[in-house]
Amino acid sequence: MLALLLLAVAVGLSNFAASIGIGVSGVSRGLRIRVAVVFGLFEAGMPVAGLVLGRSLAADLGQAARWLGAGVLIAVGVVGLAQAWRSRDADASSRPARSWRTGRVLLSGLALSSDNLAVGFVLGAYHTGLPLAAAVFGVVSVAMSLAGLELGARIGIATGDRSELIASAVLIAVGTAIAAGAF
Numbered sequence: 001m002l003a004l005l006l007l008a009v010a011v012g013l014s015n016f017a018a019s020i021g022i023g024v025s026g027v028s029r030g031l032r033i034r035v036a037v038v039f040g041l042f043e044a045g046m047p048v049a050g051l052v053l054g055r056s057l058a059a060d061l062g063q064a065a066r067w068l069g070a071g072v073l074i075a076v077g078v079v080g081l082a083q084a085w086r087s088r089d090a091d092a093s094s095r096p097a098r099s100w101r102t103g104r105v106l107l108s109g110l111a112l113s114s115d116n117l118a119v120g121f122v123l124g125a126y127h128t129g130l131p132l133a134a135a136v137f138g139v140v141s142v143a144m145s146l147a148g149l150e151l152g153a154r155i156g157i158a159t160g161d162r163s164e165l166i167a168s169a170v171l172i173a174v175g176t177a178i179a180a181g182a183f
Helices: 002-024 029-053 055-086 092-099 102-125 130-180
Strands: none
Touching (some): 002 029, 002 102, 029 102, 102 130
C-alpha cells in the first residue's frame, strides 16, 4: 500500500505544479471543483487504461504520450499567455472564468495524465487491485490539485494583474519539465 501511495504522489506532482499555475490566475469555487474532479478522474483513469490497453500498445505510446502531453500543456500555456496579453486592460475578476472553461481544464487534465498509461503496467506487474489503485490515484490527485490551487491563488493575490501571465508561464514550464522527463 505504501508503494502505491508513493507512486500516486509521484505521478500527481505534475498536477500539483499545474494547479499552482491555474490557481495563480484566480480560482472560483466552481473552477476549484472542476480542476479537482477532472484531474482526479484522469489521474485515476489513465493507469487503468494503460493496464487495459496492454503492454505493447502502451509501450509504443509511452514516450510519445509524454511528448504529446508536454506539447499540449505548452500550447495551453501559450494560448493563455496570448489571451492575457490581449485582455490586460480587462477586469481581473472576469478572467478566471473565461480562461479556465471546462474544455481547457479537460485538455490540461488529459495532457498531464497521458504519460500515466505506463503506470498501468506497474500495477499489473505487482498484481495491484485495480479499484484500489484507481481510488488511491484519484484521491491523491484531488488532494494535490486542491493544495496547488490554494498555493497558486495565494501567489496570484500577491502578483496582482500579472497573475495570468505567471499562470501561463507556469503551465509552459510544467510542459517543458514533462518533456524533459522531470515529472
